[in-house]
Amino acid sequence: MHMRKYQPIDFKRRHYEGEIILLCVRWYFRYRVSYRNLSEMME
Incomplete structure (x- = not known):
């Protein structure tokens, strides 16, 4: 078995x-949070 690095x-x-x-x-x-919602949350 080969392990990925x-x-x-x-x-x-x-x-x-x-x-x-x-x-x-x-x-x-x-949670299927939209990109728009993520960007608003990060502001």
Whole structure:
């Protein structure tokens, strides 16, 4: 069995910290929050 090696996610030059970006991605997929609602929540 071959294990996949994952590259770390690079959030350089982003407006928000990496943890916030990952949290938004989680909300987007889990709770089906729209991109518009996410951007309003982050303001």
